Amino acid sequence: MLRRIGASLSLAALSWHAAAADYPAAAAARAIKDPAAGWDHLWHEVLIDITIIGVIFALVMTYFLIRYRRKPGDPKTGSAPKLSPAAAVAWVVIPVFVFLADDLYIAANGWALWNNFRDVPADRMEVRLESGMYSWDYTYPNGVRTQNELRVPAGKAVMLRMTSRDTLHSHWIPDFRVKEDSMPGRITYMWFLPKQPGEHIVTCGAYCGIMHSYMAGKVIVLPAEEFKTWLDQEAARQGVAGKTA
Ligand SMILES: [Cu+2]
Secondary structure, eight states: OHHHHHHHHTHHHHHHHHHHTTSTHHHHHHTSOOHHHHHHHHHHHHHHHHHHHHHHHHHHHHHHHHHTOOOTTOTTTTOOOOOOHHHHHHHHHHHHHHHHHHHHHHHHHHHHHHHHHHSOOSSEEEEEEEEETTEEEEEOTTSOEEESEEEEETTSEEEEEEEESSSOEEEEEGGGTEEEEEOTTOOEEEEEOOOSSEEEEEEEOSOOSTTGGGOEEEEEEEOHHHHHHHHHHHHHHHTOOSOOO
8 A cells, every 4th residue: 555655646756757758868778777766766655654654653642642631530540441461462563563564665675776776787888986175086988087077978877986085975966866985995886877968966975074065066968979079079188099988
């Protein structure tokens, strides 16, 4: 039942998918299991579940408040009715199983989603990222470098291989529902699926120093052809050799 309510309340997310279909590359992109949609789905699921649980608790509590309220001259005030052992056990066991079942369902979905997020599609563009106080430095497969601006083609999965030259940073693109730490001496990764042209904010999700809040950039999603042209032009301008991504 929760799933059905969840589905009906996720209309906003569905209409977003419908809008994505307008762009030609979106069809190819839909073949890849995009974790961003999964995060949204799980988030709605959690909101719906805690709302239902909250309403149930409020109703039961309100009923008890009225049912067992103090009445003038009632000698039984302050003494609860005695429960049979079976009723006492049921009052503990049934709610525990109901809530535990819901917790396990959410946890299992979260685990599946995490695996999806860690499983990078084979057909992808890889960009290296070195973060530092206070910038995001990207290097494309052909050697083109950019700072605080990650241009990507629409409809293709993008993977970032990340490290840091100084301290802990966290590359966060809220629109794509991805955030991952970058740190010195270690390679971490993230991937996301830009479906249609547009601009998205990148910000640092880990407090990394006095100028942390200035560590912002953007992801610019371009139509695939336009991206290729830009990358070739940049390669020529920056004087880097090598094949285009
Ligand atoms: Cu930072």
